[in-house]
Structure formats: structure tokens, C-alpha cells
Amino acid sequence: MSDSNSPLDFYFDFSSPYSYLMSERIDALAARFGRKVRWHPILLGIVFKANGSAPLTLQSTSKAAYSLLDFERSARFMGILYRHPTRFPLATQNAARAYYWLHGEDCALARQFAHAVFRALFIDDRDVSAPDTVLEIGAKIGVDRNRLEIALQSPEMKERLKQEVDAALALGVFGAPYIVIDGQPFFGADRLPQIEKWLETGGF
Amino acid sequence: MSDSNSPLDFYFDFSSPYSYLMSERIDALAARFGRKVRWHPILLGIVFKANGSAPLTLQSTSKAAYSLLDFERSARFMGILYRHPTRFPLATQNAARAYYWLHGEDCALARQFAHAVFRALFIDDRDVSAPDTVLEIGAKIGVDRNRLEIALQSPEMKERLKQEVDAALALGVFGAPYIVIDGQPFFGADRLPQIEKWLETGGF
Numbered sequence: 001m002s003d004s005n006s007p008l009d010f011y012f013d014f015s016s017p018y019s020y021l022m023s024e025r026i027d028a029l030a031a032r033f034g035r036k037v038r039w040h041p042i043l044l045g046i047v048f049k050a051n052g053s054a055p056l057t058l059q060s061t062s063k064a065a066y067s068l069l070d071f072e073r074s075a076r077f078m079g080i081l082y083r084h085p086t087r088f089p090l091a092t093q094n095a096a097r098a099y100y101w102l103h104g105e106d107c108a109l110a111r112q113f114a115h116a117v118f119r120a121l122f123i124d125d126r127d128v129s130a131p132d133t134v135l136e137i138g139a140k141i142g143v144d145r146n147r148l149e150i151a152l153q154s155p156e157m158k159e160r161l162k163q164e165v166d167a168a169l170a171l172g173v174f175g176a177p178y179i180v181i182d183g184q185p186f187f188g189a190d191r192l193p194q195i196e197k198w199l200e201t202g203g204f
Numbered sequence: 205m206s207d208s209n210s211p212l213d214f215y216f217d218f219s220s221p222y223s224y225l226m227s228e229r230i231d232a233l234a235a236r237f238g239r240k241v242r243w244h245p246i247l248l249g250i251v252f253k254a255n256g257s258a259p260l261t262l263q264s265t266s267k268a269a270y271s272l273l274d275f276e277r278s279a280r281f282m283g284i285l286y287r288h289p290t291r292f293p294l295a296t297q298n299a300a301r302a303y304y305w306l307h308g309e310d311c312a313l314a315r316q317f318a319h320a321v322f323r324a325l326f327i328d329d330r331d332v333s334a335p336d337t338v339l340e341i342g343a344k345i346g347v348d349r350n351r352l353e354i355a356l357q358s359p360e361m362k363e364r365l366k367q368e369v370d371a372a373l374a375l376g377v378f379g380a381p382y383i384v385i386d387g388q389p390f391f392g393a394d395r396l397p398q399i400e401k402w403l404e405t406g407g408f
Contacts, residue, residue, distance in 0.1 A: 051264035060255035062378040066389055076408055077398050174266040185270055190394040194281050204280055 013044040014092040022177035041096035101151035217248040218296040226381035245300035305355035
């Protein structure tokens with residue numbers, strides 16, 4: 001087991017299927033090794049543009065067909081519910097801004113909110129790009145709807161999200177989920193076995 | 205365990221690091237479930253062009269840096285020797301043509317040759333794009349150098365490789381390693397745990 005107990009950093013986009021799969025596993029895995037996880041919603045649209053890339057389902061017909069199959073099969077393999085969203089990909093700046101505002105208010109509630117957004121999109125097929133859906137998801141877990149509505153439009157939250165995306169790009173994030181443990185990057189939900197071994201052994 | 209005992213199809217490029225990792229594991233894994241594997245060397249350059257894609261190390265600075273780290277870490281995780289080649293990526297049509305010609309002569313020898321090419325590139329840092337290196341690798345395992353030299357230039361082997369690449373594209377191959385089991389595609393060495401479960405259960 002590693003000597004370090006510093007937190008893991010988890011970069012994700014709320015519209016990323018593999019990020020959703022990672023979100024359902026990473027906290028419990030880290031906790032087994034006495035670690036916490038810092039969640040960082042970012043915007044893959046900007047990240048892809050900076051890296052000359054694109055969403056998997058828009059890269060080629062063959063890659064799109066495989067990706068749709070692999071999202072669902074990987075979810076079944078991991079024992080996680082998954083229904084591919086009708087609208088995909090979709091914009092997630094409202095959900096991300098809501099997360100950062102909530103995190104300043106109550107970080108446990110922010111984590112609960114993030115899970116609720118992922119599950120609304122990937123289980124209940126909700127349009128989480130819409131501000132109303134984001135407000136409704138918040139309201140269900142006790143977030144003040146009026147304050148959240150103001151926060152979604154606030155220049156501070158727009159700037160905060162921009163800074164998080166810039167920081168992720170500066171770190172070398174090119175896709176999601178992207179996990180950093182003691183300076184070591186891991187890309188993709190399929191790196192969970194390597195993440196587990198890394199936490200267990202402190203490096204291999 | 206699946207009722208089927210039909211062979212797996214393994215599409216790869218001799219210059220693909222994750223294909224090399226897969227090549228060191230797939231035969232033994234399939235054998236545990238009474239299955240054989242048909243190996244299909246293809247040319248990723250043509251596959252990427254058809255899919256508007258590119259080698260991982262040429263996509264963006266961030267993705268290149270991560271990929272170099274992940275090739276070596278994934279190899280260590282799997283317990284496989286790996287040294288990133290000085291020349292990378294590199295052309296593999298000579299190795300692929302040699303494979304198909306040898307397969308017509310002696311399929312066990314062709315498999316031995318394929319392992320030798322992968323290891324020459326990813327352990328010994330040899331330039332396997334050069335016809336001389338391919339001939340030398342063949343000679344070491346008992347392949348007639350003169351006959352192989354003629355085969356490398358034969359229109360039949362050029363045509364055979366072209367047909368294999370076309371068939372892979374028609375099947376939906378967009379990268380490598382790409383494994384097909386009973387019509388079910390699996391992309392990447394990191395899908396080995398899913399492949400194992402699929403072989404074990406006949407689908408999940």
C-alpha cells in the first residue's frame with residue numbers, strides 16, 4: 001500500500017459514458033485505501049477541440065457502432081445500470097456550474113448532486129443540458145432552486161468552470177474519465193484494475 | 205462456458221503496442237476455453253485513413269505523452285516485457301506479407317514468426333519495417349530466406365494483404381487489437397477481462 005494519503009483527482013464530463021461508469025466506482029475504491037477523491041467536472045467539447053479530437057460516436061461509422069455496443073457491455077460487465085441517452089452528446093455546462101457552486105456550499109451535497117445528474121442522463125434518459133432539469137435534480141436533493149438558478153447564470157461560476165477546464169488542459173487531460181493519483185495519470189474506466197493495483201502497491 | 209467452439213479472429217498491426225500485449229495473451233486465454241485464434245495482420249495506416257483517425261502518438265501532445273506512459277505501464281501490469289521502439293510508428297507490410305505467405309506453408313511456423321516480429325520490435329528495438337530484418341527473423345526460426353524474399357515481392361502476397369485489410373474494414377475494424385468472438389467485437393488489450401468473461405459465460 002502506498003505511503004501517500006493525498007486525494008485522487010477525477011476529471012470528467014457529465015455527458016461521458018465511461019465517466020459515468022467511473023463515477024459509480026472510484027470513491028469506494030479510493031476509500032478502501034484511505035484516499036478521498038476530488039471531482040472536477042469539465043467540458044469535453046473544449047478538451048477535444050484543443051486536442052484535435054471528437055466524441056467517440058462522431059469519429060467514424062465503425063467507431064460509433066462499436067462505442068454504443070461497448071458503453072452498454074462495459075456497464076453490464078461492471079454491474080452498473082446503463083441506458084444510452086436519446087440526446088447524445090449534449091452540453092453540460094449548466095450541470096458543471098451547478099456542481100462547483102454547490103461544492104462551495106456543501107461538498108457532500110455536491111457529490112450527491114453529481115451522482116444524480118449522471119443517473120438522470122444514463123439511467124432515466126433526462127435532458128440534463130436544460131437548466132430546468134438541473135434545477136429539478138437539485139431541488140429533489142434539497143438544493144434551493146432560486147439560489148441555484150442565480151448561480152447558474154453568475155459570472156463567477158462561468159469563470160470557475162472556465163478555470164477548471166483550463167487547469168485540466170494544462171495538466172494534459174485529453175479525454176475523460178481521467179484520474180490523477182500522486183502525479184500518475186490514468187485514462188478510461190478500463191484503467192480501474194491498474195488504479196487498484198497502483199493504490200495497493202504505491203506504483204508498479 | 206459458451207456452447208460455441210468457433211475460432212476467435214484477432215486483427216492487429218505488427219507496429220501496434222496494444223496489439224503486441226494482446227498477442228502475448230490471447231492464444232492461451234482462448235485455449236482455456238477450447239478455442240483457437242485466427243491471426244490477421246493488417247495495416248493500421250489504411251484503417252486509420254478510412255476512419256479519419258491517426259496513431260495515438262501523433263494525435264496531440266497530451267495524448268502522445270500519456271500513450272507512451274500507458275504502453276509501458278500496461279505492459280508492466282500484464283507482466284510483459286516492453287521497450288518503446290526508437291522508430292515508431294513504422295511500416296509493417298513486409299512482416300504482414302511474410303506472415304500470410306508462411307501461413308500457407310506452415311501455420312504453426314507463421315504463429316512463431318508473428319511472435320518473433322512483435323518481440324523484435326517491442327523488446328529488441330529492431331527495425332522490422334526493413335525486408336532484411338524480416339528475412340533475418342524468418343531465417344532464425346528456419347524459414348527459407350530465398351523463398352521468403354521472393355514471396356515478399358510477389359503480387360499474390362500484396363493482393364492477399366490488401367484483401368485482408370479490406371475485409372477488416374468491411375467488418376468494422378477501426379483500430380487494433382480488435383478481436384471478434386461469435387460476432388461480438390472487442391477493441392483493445394484492456395478488454396481482456398471482458399473477453400475472458402465472454403468466453404466463460406457465452407455472453408453477458
